[in-house]
Amino acid sequence: MPEASLTPQPFLDWYGIWPGQAGRDEHGRSWLEDAPRGVRLTVQPARKSAVFFRRERPWEQSNLNHMFVIFEDGRYRMWYAAYASSDPSEHFACYAESADGFHWERPELGIYEFQGSTANNILFSHSHFGLQSVFRDATAAPSERYKAIAAQAQFYRRGVPVANTRQTKLEIRGMRRTMELEGYTPEQIDAEAEIRQVVRGAVSPDGLRWTVLEAPLLDVGKTQLDTQNIAGYDPESREYVAYLRGHVERRRAVRRTGGPTFGNWSQPRMVLLADPQDAPDKDIYTSAYCRCPGSGRHLMFPSIFHRLSAELDIQLATSRDGWNWSRPERAPIVTRDTEDGVYSCIYASPNLVPLSDEEWGLPYLGNYDRHDWGGWPEIKPDGEYRWAIWKRGRLVALEAPIEGQFTMVERICQGDRLLLNYRTEPGGWIQVALALPPSTPPAPVKELEGYGLTDCDILEGDELERAVTWRGNASLSALKGRRISVRIRMARAKLFSMAL
Secondary structure (H helix, E strand, O other), X not given: OOOOOOOOEEOOOOOOEOOOEEEEOOOOOEEEEOOOEXXXXXXXXXXXXXXXXXXXXXXXXOEEEEEEEEEEOOEEEEEEEEEOOOOHHHEEEEEEEEOOOOOEEOOOOOOOOEOOEOOOOEEEEOOOOOEEEEEXXXXXXXXXXXXXXXXXXXXXXXXXXXXXXXXXXXXXXXXHHHHHHOOOOHHHHHHHEEEEEEEEEEEEOOOOOOEEOOOOOEEXXXXXXXXXOEEXXXXXXXXXXXXXXXXXXXXXXXXXXXXXXXXXXXXXXXXXXXXXXXXXXXXXXXXXXXXXXXXXXXXXXXXXXXXXXXXXXXXXXXXXXXXXXXXXXXXXXXXXXXXXXXXXXXXXXOOOEEOOOOEEEEEEEEEOOOOOOOOOOOOOOOOEEXXXXXXXXXXXXXXXXXXXXEEEOOXXXXXXXXXXXXXXXXXXXXXXXXXXXXXXXXXXXXXXXXOOHHHEOOEOOEEEEEEOOEOOEOOOHHHOOOEEEEEEEEEEEEEEEEEO
């Protein structure tokens, strides 16, 4: 595992890599100061596990939907949505645990009565609280250590809130439709009967026994929240954050809100949308927001909706601050194929958790039915849970398919070692130099004596954490506290992260 004093810096975007700059020498000839060449960013498709959770209990017989996994105190804890039938009164939030992430127990909680018995793992019905995501809040009082959010429609009659029931929903929709046909204005219709979308919150001391908060965390008006919405706590900003469904010109997108308290949140802002690099039939369907283990970088694993085929696969988006997002490639990081066939729709859910000392796993939901309910030629069960699996730190590679070189911007040397997570192909290699930082105006970047490319011992093979050595010496104690840059030359190699 990485040393406690060294934080791995994953290569998820171009930032941190010196872009180079052009200069002229004393003879007027142009030259380039350490411009990167021969390298590219490539997402690393996940290996998929076999199904680790499927419908087994009577209260799960219709379907399984989005789940949420936390790895805590050596155990995997999962909250998931289960449907006993198509009747909304038989939609439930349930709980399961596992010691290894693959073999799951449904504890008999004794909390909710189903068909005359409480010997089940049901927490509550969705009509009580439509749980969508759970997080552990280390800053909260013990009675509120766990928090959850849910989207809910709030109904109004002549400006007065009324009960949130299916019957109320049908009545208000019918009333609005009738008034629309009779020529009433939208303002007049809202004044008589209105449906608004709110984010509700709940708190728990143990993740099992929940108290739903009376006041909504946020009212987003008529904008829809019809997917898995994700909340968490950001220790850097010391604020609660939530990533919600959004729409722009009838295209799905992701928006963010939050604040210093669990509630009274500001109106959300769009943070991830389909852009001109996407094909014109693509939407951003879900966020699957979580943090990157080790580095703490912000990640999303959005399901990309291919509208013309009614299929969804999973891509990767990354951010340094949780607001500004980019995607390294417009390519799936989790594909729809399995050993049993091909799903039509897959949806990732938080969190990215350790499955072993060497592997990370992200749970995802697989459905054979197409999004627009086009059906499937074979009868196959929907609602299967699998792991998308990567070797630790290997979501994105900085790759030199032939030969390449780049220089990092300056870092403070911690005085221990330089650790790399990398893999080389047959005939491939990596060399590393330590250098003075690039300067402006441009000047040749000078390698430090004894730490040059020609001093570096060649790196080959497949290593999650390998110390760079120069003529057999890995210690950087002589450079502790200095601002230095790292120059890397490599061929037929992938570099995933660096810790200095």
